[in-house]
Amino acid sequence: MxxxxxxxxxxxxxxxxxxxxxxxxxxxxxxxxxxxxxxxxxxxxxxxxxxxxxxxxxxxxxxxxxxxxxxxxxxxxxxxxxxxxxxxxHAAYAWRATDWRGRPWADTVLLETHVGTFTPEGSYRAMIDKLDHLVATGITALELMPLADFPGQRNWGYDGVLWYAPDSAYGRPEDLKALIDEAHLRGLMVFLDVVYNHFGPEGNYLGGYAPDFFSDKHTPWGNAINYRVGEVRAFAIENALHWLRDYRFDGLRLDAVHAIPDQGEIPMLHELSREAGKLAAETGRHIHLVLENDDNIAAVLDPVTDPSRGQYRAQWNDDYHHAWHVALTGERQGYYSDYADAPLRHLARALGSGFAYQGEPSAHRGGTPRGEPSGELPPLGFVNFLQNHDQIGNRALGDRLESLAKPAAIEAALAITLLAPTVPMLFMGEEWGSKAPFPFFCDFHGELAEAVRDGRRKEFAGAYEKYGDDVPDPLDHDTFDSAVLDWRERDGGAGAQRLALVSRLLQVRRNAIAPRLAGARFDTAAIAEGGLLTAHWRLADGATLALVANLSDQERDGGTPAASGTILWGGDWTRIIPPWAVSWRLEQP
The missing domain is CATH 2.60.40.10 (Immunoglobulins)
Structure with missing residues (x-):
């Protein structure tokens, strides 16, 4: 192309x-x-x-x-x-980080953010002032929720209709470039979430003069896009290259690709990856493409080949999140029902071979098989997280894990997530344990606004009975305001303690684990009765990374302690392991 x-x-x-x-x-x-x-x-x-x-x-x-x-x-x-x-x-912007070529995928520690609520100002320029915080914490990659122009001033970004235009609510194109440039000067990668499965419900005029953009199939958000048509395919692929080339984003996260039914004889996703790989080769840059894919298709993932040649670095691993969420909160509704029987067993499988569902039937999906075997993939093929915008915002109140689980359990989960040889991701403020909600919000008007408000009420009909009038109105400005991070929480008390913990964990990752990840492989993982988790991974230099964790409120007998190795995190327990204790050890061959 x-x-x-x-x-x-x-x-x-x-x-x-x-x-x-x-x-x-x-x-x-x-x-x-x-x-x-x-x-x-x-x-x-x-x-x-x-x-x-x-x-x-x-x-x-x-x-x-x-x-x-x-x-x-x-x-x-x-x-x-x-x-x-x-x-x-776009050629007029004077880039300062002219020598920036990105970072290897193995270095990646993501922080997902929403520009409008990340700072009180809600702008690209205001985010620049927080970049030093990311560096000091140990985060290496800033990920922005979608920016494609959406209706109104407040939106998650998934209702974008003009894909090439960064929304003016956050600033001008040169402001976005300044944010990316300043991030690069500090050694930070910047990723962008993009939506190629639908257009938003307001402001999309394509159906009137170019109806071939759409097929007769449907997604949960409207008509499917028809990528069998060459011009439509070019519209999406050129858009991806636009963000990567004109704004110098280091990578893209493609939203819900399982909801793209009409990809063409050569899948649009394959061609998009191949074209991004060509750009990476031409410029000598590291460019990383990540998927959200509920189908758990292992065959499209390849974290090793650089530049990409039709596949993707990694997938957001919802299985990992869901297993942890059920284990930490006891919630079993909706898609959590697939993990309710044995959440720690599902967690062990995700740690030991990537997906928890690798072809097994999903009761939540009517018994249809879900996923493919993933154990032969490198661990770097999976982005693991305890929270993200969806898993917080799609709740009735938009409440975070901090409001649902005990601190000791969350900190054990963080110690596992941030040091495992998969790619870790945090949601903005999670690094200091923010309790700021992230409810769904938008800025529609007229009949569409009423339809969205009514749809939200119906979605949480049971929750309204439980919470009364506390379920936020997505159109109310106060709902948006409630999601704005309070950065003062970071600097004292429990916030400062949690931030120090996360920073220490990421320092261990940076010094002892990340340099060994490029050739890492899955090995074993198991959960014993009572919540004793053990796992091993083979690292690039032949060493073994070993995990022992007690994921329960009671002391557990850990058996015979390891005879050798360097403790990276936690204690060197002799048999008795305290509640919610996590130990990481590096064992040389």
Whole structure:
């Protein structure tokens, strides 16, 4: 794939505008009050080069003399999704971290964040002031929830409709670039969450002039996107390259790819990975692509090959989270029911071979088999976490694990998650044990707002009986405000103690474990009656990383203690292991 099909192109004398509108007979560019006709080719592309305007020009497209729409390839929407699109010159930004080429995947420790609630200011620029905190904590990668332009000022980001335009609620494109540049200067990678399975419900005009964008299949969020159509496929793949090239993101996390049914004869995901790999090879950069995939397809994962050639570094491992959540909270509703029989057994399987479900029937999914064998994959193929935006925000109150489980149990879970040879991820504020909720919020209006509010009520009908009027209204500004992190919690009391714990764990990971991860393999993991967990992994230098943990409220007999090795974390217990105690040991061959 070469060149860029969508969005404006700066020329020597002005701007070339292009729109794929196969169902439109006539398209005009509306620019500074004047209209300019566009020529149509036999593939449905309309194009016009307009002399005079340049960077900063604002424009719309007029379809068949009636409907005025923003450019679906808009690079910026200063006045939200229905306003005019602005011409941006990405080549004009003066990058400072010119020598940055990224970091190997084995170095990755992720912090997932929402720009609007990460700081009181809720902007790209304000995030820069927190980057030193990430470095001091031991985090190596900042992950941003989706930025594609969404309706209104408040949104998780999964309702984006203009995929190429970072939302103006957080700042301008140069502000986002400054954040990424400053992160790179500090040795931090930056990842972006992208959504290629649907468009948001408000502000998407594609169906009117390019209905071939959509198929007759459906996702939980609307019509499926038809990637069998070449122009549609190019729209998504060029978008991924746009974020990686023009903004210099180090990686992308693709949302819910199991909900992309029409990928084409050569799967769109395969081609996207291959094109990103070409960009990495051309630039000498490390570029990392990660999936969310409820189907647990091991065959699409390859954390080793660099650059990528059609596969993906890793997958968000929901199995790992779900097993921990059931074990720590006792909750068994919804998808947690698949783990309720023996959560620690599921946890041991995730630690010992990646997925907990590797082809077994899922009762929550009507008994259909889920997943593929994953034990032959390297542990780096899995991103493990105790919390993320979904697992907090899809709860009735958006409450965090800190409000549901005892501190000793959470700290044991952190000691396992942050030192295991999988890739760890924290959700913003988790590093100091924040209790700030992260409820679902949005900024729709009219009938759509009422439909969202009503849908939320129906989803948590039982919860409303339990919590009364405490379930937050997603349209209320106070719901958004409640999610804003209070950074003062970090600097004293329990927050400072938790942050010190996480920092020490990540220091152990950085010094003793990460340098040995590039060739690490799964070995064994088991859970004994009473909650005694043991696990082993083979590391790149031939050493064995060994874990012993008592995941219970009672002392446990750990049997004969290890005869050799270096203790990386925890105690050198002789048989009796305290409650919620975790020990990591490095055993040389």
């Amino acid at each position: 070469t060149g860029r099909s969508f969005g404006p192109r700066l020329t020597a004398g002005g701007v070339e505008f292009r729109l794929w509108a196969p169902n439109a007979q006539q398209v005009e560019v509306v620019l500074d009050g004047a209209t300019h006709p566009m020529l149509r080719d036999d593939k449905g592309w309309h194009a016009a080069e307009v002399a005079g305007p340049g960077v900063g020009a604002r424009y719309r497209f007029r379809i068949d003399g009636e409907l005025e729409v923003p450019d679906p390839g808009s690079l910026f929407q200063p006045d939200d999704i229905s306003g005019p699109s602005e011409v941006i010159d």
